[in-house]
């Protein structure tokens with residue numbers, strides 16, 4: 473398989489450290505809210521990588537952390553009069569609900585910062601002993617000048633980095649880009665842990681260095697996440713881990729492009745996001761998964777209703793093919809495969825190699841999906857109600873084998889918002905564009921009668937089922 477490695481900016485042949493056990497670490501969510509469709513992209517994309525490697529017979533050890541100590545969690549807890557752990561525990565539970573809906577397999581381990589505090593402290597102590605970190609009033613910083621290769625992932629040199637971060641120079645730091653490994657407690661009621669440097673909590677980057685080595689060990693095969701993590705998060709992880717061990721942290725660094733809204737990154741902080749939880753009120757989870765892998769992971773996707781509808785239509789063609797095959801299989805009169813069917817079957821099985829070739833090319837799920845559609849067209853023209861059961865069974869299993877790698881067609885479709893409802897939503901938007909507000913209100917009432925409410929947001933209209 474070829475993988476585009478951010479570290480070398482090249483597609484490289486993927487050679488695992490150990491063929492028998494591939495080790496993957498994916499940076500997980502900060503748990504202070506439901507996750508949005510942008511966050512879902514790395515979860516689904518790298519889960520598809522895992523499914524593919526497992527399909528090819530590898531055993532995969534897959535770790536995805538939860539960042540459960542963070543300013544955003546603390547702020548959210550304050551707002552809601554809850555404790556940080558109540559907030560993080562809640563959103564970890566909610567993560568699993570949405571991830572399961574999207575058919576993202578549970579990781580081999582889902583470690584949390586709060587459960588790895590001793591290891592984090594030990595890691596920082598070792599960095600201090602080795603001269604890579606220093607203390608200032610209870611804060612510990614990583615000395616970036618000491619790590620010669622700092623900047624190698626994001627391809628920036630020290631001077632650029634130094635001048636780029638002058639704006640918020642903290643004069644207590646030796647170099648402007650030094651980053652915190654440990655933050656001293658500022659207020660008495662702030663969540664904190666005891667450490668050799670007094671009460672405090674870890675900086676963000678250290679957790680992944682610690683958890684990657686604790687749960688996967690030494691040099692791992694693939695470290696992955698969204699491309700916003702290249703700098704500073706992954707650059708800093710490399711500095712911490714490689715300063716400590718003297719060995720590469722990971723051999724391949726994979727980064728997915730963004731899900732955008734109006735060509736701007738979807739993000740919680742900008743407020744331009746759609747939560748998966750809300751999208752699932754309108755679309756079947758498999759439509760969301762299909763949408764997320766219908767583009768190559770290194771191409772940006774602009775999230776829009778139009779694309780979601782396209783995804784739904786495309787997926788329903790696959791579902792129809794599946795139902796059709798099931799039907800023919802059930803009603804087949806001939807048990808045994810006919811000679812001409814054997815020839816057809818052999819021809820169709822060639823699609824397997826085609827499918828594999830596209831996936832081997834840096835996980836090109838977009839082309840792999842096209843191969844599945846080509847296969848469907850061929851199947852449709854090869855089967856009739858005279859086809860034998862054996863032939864139908866072989867085709868069906870083959871088709872289901874390929875779609876399973878993509879994590880699709882695994883569950884019966886849940887009830888979706890019907891096309892006529894969506895048509896009404898579109899008509900209403902049109903009416904509003906034409907400033908025909910009376911008509912728009914009328915349609916809103918019709919939708920309400922049918923059990924749907926509409927919310928106008930800055931990103932467009934959101935449709936929701938009224939819960940009774």
Ligand code: AMP
Nearest residue numbers: 501502510511513514697698730731738
């Ligand atoms: P966070 O919870 O913000 O730490 O993000 C979890 C994961 O989602 C990280 O791998 C991010 O890089 C990724 N991510 C965040 N926003 C987007 C986006 N708009 N498109 C794709 N990936 C994203």
Ligand code: ZN
Nearest residue numbers: 499500680705
């Ligand atoms: Zn990380």
